[in-house]
Amino acid sequence: TPRAAADLRQITTLQSHILAEEFKHPGASGTFSWILSALAVSAKIIASKMRRARLEDVLGALDSDNVQGEQQQKLDVIANEVLIRALGNREGVAIVASEENDEPLVMRDDPSGQRRYCVLFDPLDGSSNLDVAGGVGTIFSILRHDRRAPSATASVLQPGVQQAAAGYILYGSSTVFVLTTGSGVQMFVLDPSIGAFLLVEPNLRVPQTGKTYSCNEGNRKQFPEGYQRYLDWAQDNGYSSRYAGAMVADVHRTLLKGGVFLYPPTKKAPNGKLRLMYEANPMAMLMEQAGGKALAGAGRLMEIEPTEVHQRTSVVMGSADEVDRVVSFL
Ligand code: AHM
Ligand code: MG
Numbered sequence: 001t002p003r004a005a006a007d008l009r010q011i012t013t014l015q016s017h018i019l020a021e022e023f024k025h026p027g028a029s030g031t032f033s034w035i036l037s038a039l040a041v042s043a044k045i046i047a048s049k050m051r052r053a054r055l056e057d058v059l060g061a062l063d064s065d066n067v068q069g070e071q072q073q074k075l076d077v078i079a080n081e082v083l084i085r086a087l088g089n090r091e092g093v094a095i096v097a098s099e100e101n102d103e104p105l106v107m108r109d110d111p112s113g114q115r116r117y118c119v120l121f122d123p124l125d126g127s128s129n130l131d132v133a134g135g136v137g138t139i140f141s142i143l144r145h146d147r148r149a150p151s152a153t154a155s156v157l158q159p160g161v162q163q164a165a166a167g168y169i170l171y172g173s174s175t176v177f178v179l180t181t182g183s184g185v186q187m188f189v190l191d192p193s194i195g196a197f198l199l200v201e202p203n204l205r206v207p208q209t210g211k212t213y214s215c216n217e218g219n220r221k222q223f224p225e226g227y228q229r230y231l232d233w234a235q236d237n238g239y240s241s242r243y244a245g246a247m248v249a250d251v252h253r254t255l256l257k258g259g260v261f262l263y264p265p266t267k268k269a270p271n272g273k274l275r276l277m278y279e280a281n282p283m284a285m286l287m288e289q290a291g292g293k294a295l296a297g298a299g300r301l302m303e304i305e306p307t308e309v310h311q312r313t314s315v316v317m318g319s320a321d322e323v324d325r326v327v328s329f330l
Contacts, residue, residue: 014040014177014188014197021181031092031115032142032164036179038086038093039119039140040197043169043177045086046079046124046138047190050171053130075130076100079123079138087119094145095152097309098123099278104152104309116145117164118156120278120309126246135172137248141282142166156309160281160302167282170248178204178252180289185255206292209321210258211239214250222266226330233329247274251283251317255290260318260326272296272314276306280313293323298330 012020018033053075080100087093088107094116097104100123108116121140129136142165149155167179175190177197185204188197213234220228242259244250254261263274274280284294284301294301294317304313316326 012199012202014179014199017186017188017199029092029115031090032117032181034090035087035092035117035119035142036165038090039083039167039169040177042079042083042086043138043175043197044190044195045082046075046169047171047175047192049075049078049082050130050136053133074127076124076127083121083123083138092116093119094147095155096120097152097156097277099125099275099310102310104156106152109147116147118143118145120156120282122275122278125248125279126244129244129246129249134246135170135244135249135252136246137171137252138169139248139279139282140167141278141285153309156277157306159305160276160284163281163285163302166285168248168252168286170252172249172252176252178255178286180286182285182289185286185290204255204290206255206287206290207258207319208291210254210260210319211237212242212254212257212259213239213262213322214241214243214254214259214318215262215264216243216245217241219264219266219268222268223264224330227262227264227326230326230329233325247279247283251287254318255286255292258319258322260316260322262326263315265314269312271312273312274315276301276304276311276313277309280315283315284317287317291320292318293320295323295327298327 018036022028022033080098087096093107095104095106095118097120119142123138124136125139126136141163143158146155165181170176177188179186187201187204189200190197250261263272265272280301287294296313316323
């Protein structure tokens with residue numbers, strides 16, 4: 001559209017986008033913007049560490065372990081620490097919950113009237129892809145903290161429809177930051193030479209259709225019958241298959257090119273494999289904000305009432321018509 005083209009001629013960083021959003025809400029405290037800026041700086045630190053994956057082993061080999069004589073840490077642990085340290089510094093963060101921590105961590109809790117948030121994340125999703133220099137990502141979900149909740153866990157256990165913001169960072173051939181604060185989806189790309197995320201797409205829309213399905217077909221015989229019938233139909237109708245094995249990479253491709261991403265229940269994981277709170281819900285919000293659909297079985301994914309921080313769910317998300325098609329077989 002002409003408006004999108006005009007926006008693109010301007011140079012907008014993630015930082016300035018966040019500020020501009022805040023100015024649209026007079027009286028906003030800025031709390032939320034500080035949280036997003038902590039996520040942006042974490043993304044840059046994780047990206048720069050990632051670019052050196054395997055090199056540290058080589059350089060550290062001069063000593064027994066690494067230069068400090070410490071055991072090399074796995075990148076998912078490092079990414080988790082980076083996020084907790086960056087977010088811990090922000091007044092507006094009450095609670096963080098991570099795939100890497102059994103329990104949500106209380107960062108601060110006082111009875112002051114300040115609006116605070118819970119930040120949930122998977123610090124490095126698909127980290128086994130790192131061994132082969134494939135795409136991996138960070139996924140995050142931001143919820144309003146309920147200070148009347150009896151525990152940190154109780155505050156975090158909100159359905160996806162209540163997310164204030166959600167997004168992911170894909171560490172791929174470039175580093176991409178995809179964000180929604182509830183009014184559309186914006187996409188930024190890191191320019192490593194200046195250290196800033198620049199807006200490349202102010203209103204990302206997922207195509208209405210797309211003849212690609214993305215799932216682990218090795219599990220096909222374990223899928224409930226409806227999914228198997230859908231795959232038969234797709235194969236008879238000229239669909240392509242694409243699967244990176246990292247949710248961020250697979251959902252990113254689905255958002256941009258259209259199609260459907262599925263992680264159905266399997267015999268091994270009867271409730272699905274993916275985590276509801278910090279993998280499926282944030283991706284579902286992005287998908288819906290981009291005009292697509294996100295379901296668990298035949299129901300809307302973001303309406304699931306969570307009972308556990310690390311609970312799992314099945315997932316069908318992507319282009320609206322393709323998701324409808326899958327459901328017609330279930
Ligand atoms: P992880 O959180 O242990 O990295 O696992 C999540 C990943 C997702 O990124 C990806 O969609 C899925 O696991 C792939 O699973 P599978 O190897 O069963 O296809
Ligand atoms: Mg994960």
